[in-house]
Amino acid sequence: QGKVSVAAISGYFAQGFGVSIVNGLNKAKTDFGIDLKLVDTGNRALDYEEQFANLAKDGKYDLIFVMGWELVDALQKASAAYPNQRFVFIDGVLDSDKMIYANFAEEQGSFIAGALAGMIENKGSAFDKIGDGKAIGFVGGRDIPVIRNFLGGYEQGSKYAAPDITVKPVFAGTFDDPAKGSELTQALYNEGADIVYNVAGPTGEGVMQASAAADKYSIGVDIDMCSTAPGNVLGSMLKRGDIAVYSLIKDEVEGHKVTPGTRTFDLASGGVELKVCDDIAPKIPEEVKAKLDEIKKGIVDGSIKVAKAK
Amino acid sequence: MEVLDKLLNVALLVATLRTTAPILLVGLGGSFTTKAGIFNIGLEGQMLVGAFFAVLGSIWSGSAFVGMLCGVAAALVFALVFALLVVTFRANEVVVGLALNILAGGMTISLMKAVFGTRGSIVGHGIVGLPKVQIPWARELLGSWAPLVSGYTPLVYVAFFAVPLLVLFYRRTRLGLYIRVVGEKPEAAEALGISIARIRYVASLLCGLLAGLAGAHLSLGYITMFTENMSSGRGFMAVAILIFSNGDPLRVLGGCLLFGFADAFSLRLKTFGFPSYLILAVPYAVALVALFALSYRSRPRIIRETLESMRKLLSVEPGRADADNTPST
Amino acid sequence: MSDRLRAVYGQLLAVLFALAIGAIIILMVDESPVKVFMTLLRGAFGDQAKIAGTLLQTTPILICGVAACIGLRGGMFNVGIEGQLFLGGFAAAWVGFALPLPAGIHMLVGLAVATLAGAAWVAIPAFFRARYNTNEVVSTILSNYVAVLLTSYFTIFLFKRPGGWSETPPILPTAYLPELFSFSRLNWGLVIGLVLALSVAWFFRYTSKGYSISMVGSAPKFAEYGGVNVKRQGFLVLLVSGAVGGLAGGVETLGVHHRFMEGFAPGFGFDGLIAALLANGSPIGTIVTALFFGALRSGSLLLEVETTASREIITVIQALIILSVSAQVLMKRRGDSTAGERRWKF
């Protein structure tokens, strides 16, 4: 049994979720000594097919991880052209039954984030840095389905735990303009939303920094962002790309060839979770914590249904 | 009414000043080249390398100030290359400017990959941002209006104070005068032994200085991080302003405030649920409309011409009329 | 003629100079320049499929370059090709999925509508340039941003494929631009580009209208004096340039992607403009420079897979080439060029 060889291709390795995937790949590399090739694609749709061909044509890689919806079209063609090549599509499920899918339930994690934010906002001035705006905010990057998924979960969660809190969502329209993220967040704070959920990639860095500047709250996404604005980050909705890729590679290395099909990474499997920041956790009232645990159980056992955005 | 209250308040004005500052800095930088008769479309790139090297310097030295200097130095190098090609080699300004913009984009990403192993953005890594300036008396004097003058990062103040300084610079200093002369009538400068090339170099470097500061402000003041292409069109916006302000500092300020306001205001509209992509286009659209509106027979000029016309008629014409009426000699 | 040879020779030297600096930069990011350049070559011309890939990359640059040439020859700097390309691309997609038509006709209508979209988008800047002398460089640059955001808006809010990523529904196969070979996506777009380049070159050299327009470009006051309606020609030049920019988008949509994707082709407009500038506004020369850029782009794809150097190194090298050639063009042929003259005064 030869050395396992893995490639990963995406345009987003530098952004939250991509970072966690790279972390997982690197961990697998150190732990199992696999060959690893990371390919950062640009944003030109014209390039993708050639890039896939370059990766797949020698059959050099056992697994090729693919992340990013703009690659889907080229991926499907490559998968048809190189039927023996196994592709892992991260963060979604496509029509083809020849691929491996690592699917995340970001709406579930966002549901809990929404519930937490709603309940804290509900405390009003009883909670440090909270005003009486009765609103929580959301800053999305581009207005696209995945981000809508986050928003949907967030809204459902807040409605579930604190029905009289309104959610104010905004979309920056770009993932690359932190200054815009900061301005938007400050505008939300001005309108009485004291907690803002950041689902905006690099734009979202502006959200975190704005929360520190305005001394209000933010919720991070994808990776642990507690350190970006200590004291101002309530928690982070982790989307554990690292766990997903690591476990797949582990299976492969251990000789269980990964076969086509969908793997779901949700609250139950630990693929998504809400991590409350350590510096905030002590301040959170017990009943809120209890409620969060209850919700989590409910989602895991299916008694609480979280809908994906259509 | 309530909606208006929510839209128009101190916070909006503060946001306007915040969004204005980076464009203003780079716009004032461009004022030097514009006045010196150089069309500098490379502002965008100078700003971008300024932002990148400011972050790099800040990480390396642990000091925001040193970071700022690094940003300025990088922008100055770009400005020098620009001047070298445009002034010495007489290459086309638009070509060189666009190429430098492309270079800035590619270079920052390559370096980011070489230094940090990733692309996209640099956050954390011990970047030290510029501190906020709290003006002690602001609270007492202005009450709830205090945020209007207090609590910005230093380069915001620099941007706004640079405006009167530049006015003075052009009116009362020799260098300022020479820059204007070189732009308006190079032959005059040449005949008097003023080196056109040297003045253009100086103007270009001064431009690089302010563009570098604008970049440093973007990555250390406005926000504390670097992302790919984080100047996102601000340099181009500044060029548009420069065209219809002709580089006059006060008019540059006016133009920048207009866009700062459009930007800040449109962001607030977003919270009302307007489609983000259309809102995002607002500042560019405002810039375009302003460009078109002002070039529609360039209004200030027509007023000036009419005044001149009237002055001529009043002061000189009567004498001529006399000459017309007295058939003598 | 020997002047021209000397100019070409000089440009080659300039390119070599830029490559040398590029090599130094590659060394600085810890890669072997030889390996990088060899990989580039192999990635661009390594085999049949790679060559086709290079030509595929060349196509949009070429068409955008021709669009830029038209502008440059008529004295107009159309920096808005990018935006025209996006709108053209969207318009073609819309025709492709929303207007069922017989095969062939469908494709032609798609290209025609793309062309119209490009022209329509540049019409306002063109009008203000012609009528009030509004600097078209700035107005077209700014309109790029608006165009790209507008197509994003159309795509995501109005015409999104249900369940899809930020893209429109796929176009009907009746609207496809036929492919040239079985082993590549290379399609008739390349032929369109080449024919366009040749006919534009012919137009400027051998027609009365072309003569008038190039006079408007090189000596506007002289043309005006000679009875050419400078404002109208200027307007038309920008309009046609924009139309060709739109056509480039249509070709990409109907030939390659078969749908419109948000942000699908960033930078082709700028690449085209620069290819045209390096060719000094000559459509024939643009064929060469576009091919050069296409090869760089396509070679960089293999570079990414086989070395640790990033694609951006290529962007850097490209920028260096433009810079050294831009200085060079004017050293040798100062004043002979339509594009190279410094006409940007306030």
Place this chain on the structure above:
Amino acid sequence: MSDASPSPAPVKPAAAEMAVELIGVTKRFGAFAANDDVSIAVRRGEIHAIIGENGAGKTTLMNVLFGLLQPDEGAIRIEGKDMVMADPAAAIAAGLGMVHQHFKLVPSLSVAENVFLGMEIRRNGLIDHAAQIEKTRELSERFGLRVEPTERVSLLSVGIEQRIEILKVLARGARIIILDEPTAVLTPQESRELFQTLRGFVAGGMTVIFISHHLEEVMEVSDTVTVLRNGKHVATRPTAELTKADLVRMMVGRDVSFARRRRERTAGSVVLEVKNLWARDDRRLPALRDASFTVRAGEIVGIAGVAGNGQTELAEVLTGLRPASHGSAVLKGRDLTTQSPAQIREAGLAHVPGDRMVRGVDGGASISANLLMGRQTRAPWSRNGILDWQVAASQASDMIKRFDIRARGPQDTVKRLSGGNIQKVVLAREFTNDADFLLIDQPTRGVDIGAQESIHDEIMRQRAAGRAVLVISVQLDELLTLADRILVMFNGRIMGEVDGDGADSERIGMMMAGVEAGAATGGAAR
């Protein structure tokens, strides 16, 4: 003393007598020597004229003297001391001042700012505007050059601009003043005023060198004349020893006749009728005011006037390049003010523009491409919109022969030709258009005497062929030579009309200066 001026002489006895000595100056542009071993000595306190044909190298020589160009060989001595004129600053320091042919004033600055540009008076590092204004006023009073120091230059007349240029030179303490064609843009009266001033200067011990094409002027004003031909020094003589004919012979190398052309009155029907025409200039100020006149077939009507008095605007309105604000100009029944340039050309107008490099040619294009302009849509040059370059080239060859254009061939780039030859390209194109009406703006501007003659002959031929010709010129001599009738323009108005035969240049000069001639013959100001 002049021709004897030796090559680098070891000792020059009366060295201090000499303000400027140029010794063996050679300046080459590529292989071409614009100045070839030129040696001239200018005595202190004299007015020294330099004359020569176009391209003789006058301006080049002065540019070398003033440090704007570096000589390839030769030396410069100022007041007996050897100097290297590395740049204009060195020349200024040596006591030289130069008033250029084209003024170098900054329009948006005030008179005082212009005067002190490059040597600003500063207090605490800032420019002291008040002091500059004060000093300018002082200077202008001391030298009798009236100007208002606070006025913006863009609002002033050329005459005043020249005063400012001279003030600039004086403010820098110049003792030796160089003027390159100072009178080209002045009225005769203004010229006389200028020479008055210059005489004042030399009386005060200063030295004046001036370049001119106006031989009368040279005869009248200068003490010494230097003649250049083809870059070589021909002679330097006291003016008193010479006649005008001598000067011409030395300049051209042969005799040239300046006699008025003999002519018969052949005027036929009215071709062009201009009525109450008004127009604005680029600044949108009224520049052409209520002009009315006619031009008939077979006659030449001249328009005299100092540059900038509305002649350009008149020409532009007639050719459709500028809208008229009021009035009409009817050419063979068509009102030109409502037509486009193309339509006007079709109606039968040919136009030789005043500014040939901007309007007249595309410098970067070939001679055949330039000759094609205006006929690119007509047979045989073009059929069905396709150009026939062969026809264009063969016709270009014909014209090169007929108009004696000195070029290598029809493919030669126009910008490589000398000024006179470029003008001939323009004339060739316009004179072969078979137009009934010729509008010729500055037919011989910048063209040397030899070429002038042939251009004038060609214009007379057009007249003889029954064309209506309108000639605009700032050179009164030229109009006196050519025109059947002369209209004088001042400040946008037609001040009066003078019959070409027996015209009195003094009276025309008065009108050019804005004084209405009492006995002006009615016709024009109707």
